[in-house]
Amino acid sequence: MAYIQFPEDFKWGVATAAYQIEGAVRQGGRGPSIWDTFSHTPGKVLNGDNGDVACDSYHRYEEDIALMKELGVNVYRFSVSWPRIFPEGTGKVNKEGLAFYHRMVDKLLENGIEPMCTLYHWDLPQVLQDKGGWDNRETVEAFVAYSELIFKEFSGKIKSWLTINEPWCVSFLSNFIGAHAPGNQDLALAVNISHHLLLAHGKAVARFRDLDIPGKIGFAPNVTWLEPYSRDQEDVEACRRGMGWMVDWFLDPIFTGTYPAFMVDWFAANQAPLQIKDGDMEWIKQPVDFIGINYYESNVGRHNPQGGMLEVESVDMGYKKTDIGWFINAEGFYNVLTFIADKYGEIPIYITENGICINDGVEDGTVNDQRRIDYLKGHIAAVARSLKSGVNIKGYITWSLLDNFEWAEGYSKRFGIVHVNYRTLERTKKESFFWYQKVIGNSWLEV
Numbered sequence: 185m186a187y188i189q190f191p192e193d194f195k196w197g198v199a200t201a202a203y204q205i206e207g208a209v210r211q212g213g214r215g216p217s218i219w220d221t222f223s224h225t226p227g228k229v230l231n232g233d234n235g236d237v238a239c240d241s242y243h244r245y246e247e248d249i250a251l252m253k254e255l256g257v258n259v260y261r262f263s264v265s266w267p268r269i270f271p272e273g274t275g276k277v278n279k280e281g282l283a284f285y286h287r288m289v290d291k292l293l294e295n296g297i298e299p300m301c302t303l304y305h306w307d308l309p310q311v312l313q314d315k316g317g318w319d320n321r322e323t324v325e326a327f328v329a330y331s332e333l334i335f336k337e338f339s340g341k342i343k344s345w346l347t348i349n350e351p352w353c354v355s356f357l358s359n360f361i362g363a364h365a366p367g368n369q370d371l372a373l374a375v376n377i378s379h380h381l382l383l384a385h386g387k388a389v390a391r392f393r394d395l396d397i398p399g400k401i402g403f404a405p406n407v408t409w410l411e412p413y414s415r416d417q418e419d420v421e422a423c424r425r426g427m428g429w430m431v432d433w434f435l436d437p438i439f440t441g442t443y444p445a446f447m448v449d450w451f452a453a454n455q456a457p458l459q460i461k462d463g464d465m466e467w468i469k470q471p472v473d474f475i476g477i478n479y480y481e482s483n484v485g486r487h488n489p490q491g492g493m494l495e496v497e498s499v500d501m502g503y504k505k506t507d508i509g510w511f512i513n514a515e516g517f518y519n520v521l522t523f524i525a526d527k528y529g530e531i532p533i534y535i536t537e538n539g540i541c542i543n544d545g546v547e548d549g550t551v552n553d554q555r556r557i558d559y560l561k562g563h564i565a566a567v568a569r570s571l572k573s574g575v576n577i578k579g580y581i582t583w584s585l586l587d588n589f590e591w592a593e594g595y596s597k598r599f600g601i602v603h604v605n606y607r608t609l610e611r612t613k614k615e616s617f618f619w620y621q622k623v624i625g626n627s628w629l630e631v
């Protein structure tokens with residue numbers, strides 16, 4: 185049996201997000217978020233599911249941390265619920281909300297688990313959405329004020345920070361495609377929101393530096409790899425666009441202070457001009473200490489003259505699919521990681537999300553999710569190969585510790601290495617939990 189040994193200081197972790205696991209949406213002083221509104225709007229979420237209870241981790245976090253301790257992770261990536269801290273988005277601080285995260289973070293530290301905090305994982309306070317949400321530049325300032333409060337409150341306890349999770353989802357998936365909250369379908373609006381998200385990120389990083397908070401800060405874009413279906417220029421350009429609006433659009437401004445011209449031109453030609461104010465790019469290009477990379481799937485893409493998403497369509501080449509319908513292609517993970525390293529250099533990278541939707545249920549007290557083990561094995565091997573090719577990867581954090589509220593898919597899609605019975609809230613360790621426990625324990629992968 186051959187082994188791939190990971191570096192001595194390589195970190196292993198699990199990830200979750202507040203709205204997807206906490207529940208207790210009207211407890212502890214929390215205010216409503218756009219996902220409370222969206223999930224309670226008929227037709228928006230499959231089966232009418234919502235995050236009112238979720239995994240009840242607001243009350244069961246100690247049980248979750250005991251699972252992490254048993255798993256042996258070094259890092260737990262979680263998100264703070266902005267409306268649990270500022271129920272109105274700004275102004276009055278909810279002390280009960282701060283106390284909850286102090287209890288949770290203290291329990292992590294007691295167990296030798298490093299907290300990695302995502303400040304924004306999609307649950308915008310509804311009060312801010314009522315004032316225009318991310319389309320309103322005031323929300324940028326509100327995010328900076330919220331970030332500053334959390335930086336100061338947890339300075340010294342939390343040393344790894346992510347500003348915004350998946351700005352492509354927050355802007356384009358949620359305001360052009362419309363699948364996520366608040367569900368707009370307007371490309372010009374989405375482009376404007378993407379710029380405000382980057383501005384919010386940059387201003388929060390600048391505040392982090394000004395306050396001299398100990399630790400490291402980054403952000404977590406979701407990325408993909410698109411292989412052209414043919415060598416036709418139209419297919420090649422379509423794939424470049426399909427990666428351009430997800431990868432280059434969010435990384436170029438931070439690393440070069442400019443947006444990728446080919447995307448600026450494409451948006452302008454499609455009545456979605458980018459509007460930048462003087463000084464914005466200076467804020468956005470604040471140096472980050474690392475980037476989080478969230479990767480799930482790759483596709484083969486080709487030009488779609490009928491339009492659709494940026495005139496790009498995915499071609500079914502018969503790859504295996506997950507239970508959410510995404511294609512499985514670990515090669516694409518290696519390709520996009522080396523693409524990012526070639527383009528943006530030695531910046532340290534944490535894989536802040538990688539995982540698979542497999543809906544296997546509990547049988548005789550366990551869940552035999554061999555397909556998840558196969559996926560994780562192939563993708564962790566791609567991380568090892570990327571490391572060997574010189575990509576500066578510092579850790580791997582799988583999505584997710586728990587089955588949880590999978591946004592517009594509700595509870596129908598399971599990404600956890602721990603099964604959750606949503607009626608009883610009982611947690612059951614899946615076979616992938618025990619497999620990942622061994623990988624972490626040895627920090628090596630059997631191949």
Ligand SMILES: N=[N+]=NCCCCNC(=O)[C@@H]1[C@H]2[C@H](O)[C@@H](O)[C@H](O)[C@@H](CO)[C@@H]12
Pocket residue numbers: 201204349350353406478480481510537583590591599
């Ligand atoms: N077609 N298609 N495909 C890909 C769409 C990618 C966008 N979704 C994500 O990356 C989300 C990210 C999120 O952070 C987490 O909160 C979600 O639970 C996971 C699982 O969905 C992933």
